[in-house]
Amino acid sequence: MGKIVHCVPNFSEGRNEEVIEKIVDSFRNIEGVTLLNYSPDKDHNRTVVNVMGDPAKVKDAMVAAAKAATELIDMSKHEGAHPRMGAVDVVPFIPVAEVTMEECVEYAKEVGERIGALGVPVYLYEEAASKPERKNLADVRKGQYEGFFEKITQEGWKPDFGPGEMNAKTGCTAVGARIALVAFNVNLNTDKLEIADAIAKKVRFIGGGLRFVKAMGVMLEDRNQVQVSMNLVNYKKTSIYRAIELIKAEAARYGVTVYGTELVGMVPLEALVESAEYYMQLEDFDVNQIIEKQLLNSK
């Protein structure tokens, strides 16, 4: 099958269909590149694109899309609910097959440099970060587009690539490499939001919970149930089943049980297999025993 990388660029346009289509066109009809889906959000005024394929081809398509976005989007006029710093807001590269994290860091650096050459200040983040304080995307993006006119002049926030001053039209771009995120929700048999909140605080890292879990309580009005909504930021180290079992244990003190769970969006096969192995008590299972995995290997 060869090397496969997943890229999830976020563009700061979620309303103008013509602009969105022109940007997304950069990923269409290219041998070796698969446009999995794209989801424009009008409230956020933002479009998230899922694209996968041969690294060299994905990189070229990504730079072409960045060129289109910087030409078509004027950040000085952008409004939207989601935090953002540029027309091409964030570009993560995620390893899928026969690609290491180190290689994804190289892809991020190359694409960062090429987007920088379009006149856009570029910051490398997560695994590609040039300094520890640039690892976390939220820290990089802090201040947002409006704040970057000042932030970019600070000693510690000189861009990794591109001009050393703010580009008012394009804003700035974060390019990075990271492991796949797993968005996972647990729905509880209660309508008491305070219970979901309390459990979320116990299960998440900052509350002394699981190392790679971010969590918050959410009210599901239409179901009259509450939810612990999570991001598992490293499913290889903190598996889905561990989050489920810890939530069950915390919920038991309120006499509350799990009604159901939800995997949101894409999930790596390995993340699902690890939980299946735990619950099924599988010994010595190899993911290559899965027919579809073999089929993929043989491509």
Next chain:
Amino acid sequence: MGKIVHCVPNFSEGRNEEVIEKIVDSFRNIEGVTLLNYSPDKDHNRTVVNVMGDPAKVKDAMVAAAKAATELIDMSKHEGAHPRMGAVDVVPFIPVAEVTMEECVEYAKEVGERIGALGVPVYLYEEAASKPERKNLADVRKGQYEGFFEKITQEGWKPDFGPGEMNAKTGCTAVGARIALVAFNVNLNTDKLEIADAIAKKVRFIGGGLRFVKAMGVMLEDRNQVQVSMNLVNYKKTSIYRAIELIKAEAARYGVTVYGTELVGMVPLEALVESAEYYMQLEDFDVNQIIEKQLLNSK
């Protein structure tokens, strides 16, 4: 990705490497055909081949392998522990992707006819069977090679394809279409074989248990544990988790617990996902949310 069929031919030669390699060569270096693995067994004097790919290409390769096997194997000299009726003993076609069971039945009929044209009496079995009494492979093969000189002359056992009399050199071949088998074992925290035997009898179809489960008790001498060894012959209707949970319930009456489980050989993704969904209590999960599945779809 297009249509993908899985074929698992069994050849009656497990000792002579030169012969085995010549037969297996028919599946090698063919665009559109993937030789997944092959496992010669000296005791059984038999080789099981796993091959997958484009149906037209797999059919052609299968007929070429049958031609090689009928030329190189002399059944009148064959000895081995496994029941067998011919040099090409059995050829099942299994749907994998974008292929229906009806199409697999057509593949079985075409390949059966072409193997028949090599001078081999051919019986269609399972979903491809021409009569109800030919559905079960064990019924078709009953009497084995030695018994077929007489069996083939019986009113009800006229072959579906090929000559109406026994071929002493090649024996007979069964060609069919079936769903993927899941070989699944549950290891128990006890060394009492009678407990595994008793549970096997309760969990299997013929004992009033699950519709698509075949089971028997096995002693694992090296582990000092016993095992319920199963074949799930329709994982879509009798899921793996149901077998696990029923065995747990039956074992509880002896105070025995499950130590671990084993999936033997290949397993369809769907079979694993269904058990993950059950244990994780997943709501509305779609197998296409798995990154690797998307990747496969996009091929």
